[in-house]
Amino acid sequence: MSAAISAERRHELDIGEAASTHLAECLAVDFATLLHTVAALPDAAVQRMRAAASKGITQRMALAATLLREAGQGDPARWQSHRSDTVRGWACYLIGSDATLALAGKLQAMQPLADDAHFGVREWAWLAVRTDLVAAPQQALQLLLPWAHEASPYLRRFACEALRPRGVWASHIALFKQQPQHALPLLEALANDPERYVQDSVGNWLNDASKTQPEWVRDLCARWQREHSSAANTYIRKRAQRSLR
Structure with missing residues (x-):
């Protein structure tokens, strides 16, 4: 994926002077160089990251946090406004x-x-707490329900995406795979969301659920078709049922 990224652009990404503009750039960042440049970690820590270069990106993200914390640089406030x-x-x-x-x-x-x-940051935000969400899905649902009513579409999407039954690059939530009805209050709150970014997430949530509970998803979409006339809900229903035959 990094072949089309110029050497100059790679250097900007690797030293933290620029933000990525697409997924290929996100995946191409040299974590060891970035850690060395922005945090001046000891050589041993940088080498630990370099040795992990072949691991998945979520594993390297977790390792970076571990190395920063071990070096006494574990305050998130120090890094959460970085370029x-x-x-x-x-x-x-x-x-x-x-x-x-x-x-x-x-x-x-x-x-x-x-x-x-x-x-990318918005994706790391939910992936970073996914283990906690998987461990306590009902508590997580109650905590995130208010987010479904936030003015920001990013926060509304987080509430849905973070609790997807299957998700991307993430552990599954068994409760929502087998009993998706538990999440109905969240789904109902977003059933007519005006933002496509949120609509995609709701549709993907239901598509996840359709892999294990297809009839429940069909029934919900049939009810929504009777109850909702919005273009948003029509789009969500189509996306939700795309894997059903």
Whole structure:
């Protein structure tokens, strides 16, 4: 994916002087160089990151947070306004891996990053707390329900995307795979959301659920068709049922 990225552009990304503009650039960042440049970590820590270069990006994000914390640089506030979206992603993982915070505290601390202007940071925000959400899905649902009514579409989308039954690059939430009806209050709150960014997430949530509970998704979409006449809901229903035959 990095072949089309110029050497000059790679250098800007690797030293934290620029934010990525698409997924290929996100994946191309050299974490070891970035850590060395922005945090001046000891050589041993940088080498640990370099040795992990072949691991998945979520594993490297988690390792970056660990290395920053071990070096006494684990305050997310130090990194969450950095120019580099990858560095702001490290702030997400510092919050997500903070053993002193309960889930409510993590979500409160994560909210500015969940509302970040950069698409990548918004993804790291929910991925960084996914383990906690998987462990306590009903509590997570209650905490995130108010987010479905936020003015920011980024926060409304976070509430949905973070609780997807299957998700992307993430552990599954067994409860919502087998009993998606538990999440109905959240889905109903977003059933006519005006933003396509949110609509996509709601449709994807239901598409996830259709893999294990197809009849429930069909029934919900049939009811929504009777109850909602918005273009938004029509789009969501189509996206929700795209895997059904």
